Amino acid sequence: DIQMTQSPSSLSASVGDRVTITCRASQSIYNYLNWYQQKPGKAPEVLIYAASKLQTGVPSRFSGSGSGTDFTLTISSLQPEDFATYYCQQSYRSPYSFGQGTKMEIK
Amino acid sequence: QVTLRESGPALAKPTQTLTLTCTFSGFSFSTSGVCVSWVRQPPGKSLEWLALIDWDDGKYYSTSLKTRLTISKDTSKNQVVLTMTNMDPVDTATYYCARHRYRSGCQEFDYWGQGTLVTVSS
Numbered sequence: 001d002i003q004m005t006q007s008p009s010s011l012s013a014s015v016g017d018r019v020t021i022t023c024r025a026s027q028s029i030y031n032y033l034n035w036y037q038q039k040p041g042k043a044p045e046v047l048i049y050a051a052s053k054l055q056t057g058v059p060s061r062f063s064g065s066g067s068g069t070d071f072t073l074t075i076s077s078l079q080p081e082d083f084a085t086y087y088c089q090q091s092y093r094s095p096y097s098f099g100q101g102t103k104m105e106i107k
Numbered sequence: 108q109v110t111l112r113e114s115g116p117a118l119a120k121p122t123q124t125l126t127l128t129c130t131f132s133g134f135s136f137s138t139s140g141v142c143v144s145w146v147r148q149p150p151g152k153s154l155e156w157l158a159l160i161d162w163d164d165g166k167y168y169s170t171s172l173k174t175r176l177t178i179s180k181d182t183s184k185n186q187v188v189l190t191m192t193n194m195d196p197v198d199t200a201t202y203y204c205a206r207h208r209y210r211s212g213c214q215e216f217d218y219w220g221q222g223t224l225v226t227v228s229s
Contacts, residue, residue: 001170032214034214034215034216036154036216038154043203043205043219043220043221043222044154044216044219045219046215046216046217049208049214049215050210050214050215055217087153087154089154089156089215089216091207091212091213091214091215094159094167094168095156095167095168095169095170096144096156096159096213097156098146098153098154098155098156099153100153101153101154
């Protein structure tokens with residue numbers, strides 16, 4: 001099975017900050033990496049798919065990069081609505097594993 | 108538009124078998140490239156992928172749970188059913204069904220249900 005490791009597990013930041021979350025796969029997953037945002041009590045929503053493609057309707061302050069085993073999600077200027085939990089997920093092969101999540105909190 | 112909705116018991120007893128149903132609209136298993144998964148999330152914890160079924164009746168399971176899970180579909184009813192045997196309190200979680208976007212395989216989850224909380228307790 002492919003293990004997905006995210007860091008950090010939590011992040012305290014201010015509105016306007018640039019933040020980066022990292023996700024590492026235990027083996028190469030090429031670009032089969034997706035990022036989701038989840039707010040309390042809600043289902044996750046896809047932000048970035050195929051490592052770097054922005055989902056329709058997602059603000060351009062979100063971006064993704066990486067390939068192989070190392071990936072990043074960057075938010076260029078944090079907005080109040082971005083305080084949530086973020087998950088990476090590999091769709092290279094079953095079982096389709098998730099990272100453990102990064103909780104973004106207001107500083 | 109695409110919608111998914113999970114249904115099933117809110118409470119299960121240890122050792123019981125849980126049956127959850129995902130009823131969807133806006134797409135059909137009669138179309139090639141349709142994939143639906145179940146994902147769960149214990150309170151305050153991360154997401155865990157459980158099982159996937161595709162339009163061709165391909166079935167895939169979590170390695171750690173595969174002996175306890177069965178996924179099936181009813182194309183005429185637009186439903187996906189997940190059964191989990193031998194329920195335990197650690198299985199307490201919100202259970203989601205979600206559709207994959209298809210690109211040379213089942214890829215990212217583009218639509219999710221709202222989730223159903225299942226509590227396992229005697």
